[in-house]
Amino acid sequence: MEKYIKLNYLLLTRLFLTGSILSIFLFLVNIQRVDILSDKSLEGIFLLSFGDLNISGIKYGIPLLFWLLPMVFLLYFLGDDMASDFGRNAVYIFTRTHQRKIWFLAKSLSLFFYIFLYYFVQFFVLWIIASVYGLHLVNSEEGIFVILSMLILLILQSFIVLLMINLLALRTTQIIAYTIVFAGYIASLFFSNFLYEIQWCIGIIKWLPFTQGIFSWHNGIPSSVIAFIVTDFHLQNFSVLFSIIYQVVITTLLIILGTHKIEDMDIF
Amino acid sequence: MKSIEFINVKKSIKNKEILKNISVKLECGKIYGFFGRNGSGKTMLFRAVCGLIKPTSGEIHINGKTLHKDMSFPENVGVIIESPGFWEYYTGFKNLKLLASIKRKISDEQIRSSIERVGLNPDDDRVFKKYSLGMKQRLAIAQAIMEEPDLLILDEPTNALDEQGINLVRKILLEEKKRGTTILIASHNKEDIELLSDVKFRMNDGRLEQFNG
Numbered sequence: 239m240e241k242y243i244k245l246n247y248l249l250l251t252r253l254f255l256t257g258s259i260l261s262i263f264l265f266l267v268n269i270q271r272v273d274i275l276s277d278k279s280l281e282g283i284f285l286l287s288f289g290d291l292n293i294s295g296i297k298y299g300i301p302l303l304f305w306l307l308p309m310v311f312l313l314y315f316l317g318d319d320m321a322s323d324f325g326r327n328a329v330y331i332f333t334r335t336h337q338r339k340i341w342f343l344a345k346s347l348s349l350f351f352y353i354f355l356y357y358f359v360q361f362f363v364l365w366i367i368a369s370v371y372g373l374h375l376v377n378s379e380e381g382i383f384v385i386l387s388m389l390i391l392l393i394l395q396s397f398i399v400l401l402m403i404n405l406l407a408l409r410t411t412q413i414i415a416y417t418i419v420f421a422g423y424i425a426s427l428f429f430s431n432f433l434y435e436i437q438w439c440i441g442i443i444k445w446l447p448f449t450q451g452i453f454s455w456h457n458g459i460p461s462s463v464i465a466f467i468v469t470d471f472h473l474q475n476f477s478v479l480f481s482i483i484y485q486v487v488i489t490t491l492l493i494i495l496g497t498h499k500i501e502d503m504d505i506f
Numbered sequence: 507m508k509s510i511e512f513i514n515v516k517k518s519i520k521n522k523e524i525l526k527n528i529s530v531k532l533e534c535g536k537i538y539g540f541f542g543r544n545g546s547g548k549t550m551l552f553r554a555v556c557g558l559i560k561p562t563s564g565e566i567h568i569n570g571k572t573l574h575k576d577m578s579f580p581e582n583v584g585v586i587i588e589s590p591g592f593w594e595y596y597t598g599f600k601n602l603k604l605l606a607s608i609k610r611k612i613s614d615e616q617i618r619s620s621i622e623r624v625g626l627n628p629d630d631d632r633v634f635k636k637y638s639l640g641m642k643q644r645l646a647i648a649q650a651i652m653e654e655p656d657l658l659i660l661d662e663p664t665n666a667l668d669e670q671g672i673n674l675v676r677k678i679l680l681e682e683k684k685r686g687t688t689i690l691i692a693s694h695n696k697e698d699i700e701l702l703s704d705v706k707f708r709m710n711d712g713r714l715e716q717f718n719g
Contacts, residue, residue, distance in 0.1 A: 244593060244604065246595065246677065323592070326591035326592070326593075327591055327592070327593070328558070329556070329558065329585055329587050329591070330585070330592075330605055330649060331593070331605070331608065332557075332558065332559070332579065333556050333558070333579050333580075333583050333584075334608040334609050335608050335609070336577075336578050351509075366524055407529075410586045454692070502560065504553075504560060505534070505553070505558040505559065506553070506557040506558075506559070
């Protein structure tokens, strides 16, 4: 499989720089609130930066904009990673090997690695800046749980979104693939806001694929970070573990679908 | 390579018939020229014989084996179809080395020799993105011939080449033929077809007809 994994070092550099700059931006945006709310909580600034989308504020756009910001850069850099590589090299690769499935798995793995690196850099840089500023974990055990949970949820969420776009882009144009998936993503968040506003069938929200990455909507949020959540909204039986399993299942299904599609598809 | 046989091959895309009932047998060791207007079906025919697309109906036999049943693409084939696509941020040598690593059949020396054969410098440290169109086309030809294929499928191989480049490619193709390679070449350039081909075909609206003109 390693022969199909060609890491693009320019792309890695771009992801590294963008992740770092984004962390600095998120720190500057959120630090004032941490100063007001707590005694130098490190887990607090992580929650404000990566873990909370104010459900009642989605309709106003601004919270949504901040929530989507890291994802937008990721889509810009990686939205066509698989499809463009396929379009560019497929003729040369698939007249040398029968292993289309392996190629798809290798591309999925490298996509996952890019996403992991992007978020890891963001979390790492934020940790460093916040520590230099004087923030620290108020409760070590809870703090590590909160930060790791957010990192895992965001990586899996982004992987699903990017797999969907890349898979669609293999079948249609990249712009249509972006539009369909991104519109679906935003629509599911607005739909969640709508259900919240009318207080009807709220339980549906936990089954929507694009709400799984929002840490603050889960139950079992540690008390040390509750104060940082803007709207006290938690779904029952919506644990972090549930979302991890849910997203792993979706990811597996997408990869199975992808390997089957690529095996049969015409290469134009 | 013994023979390539198309038996009633049809290909339709969105209800439009691109290849119409193509039946022809190609013997080994010859150069077959395919001439025709844009959109006449030349590239689609080449994609079909490479195994990149599945015919809607009909069969393609290569050395007696049926494509998409006994194999998914012809063994030991060199291909150029449309514009050359490589990894933009790697050098020409690195690009070919990556492709050669799939089959692991040839050495670095053989890769270098293929690059030199098309008039490029294997030690050129410019990345593919910085190559001129002619250099990109030459690298694509080096890619097609580097593993000493039994079958060469070349769609517009002289595109973007200057006169010297065109002459070099013609010389390489004749050398490859001498080695016993079967070559399928499509071109807008009637002169390429006239000069190189043992057998000439005209593609017209998805139909294939042999011609002697």
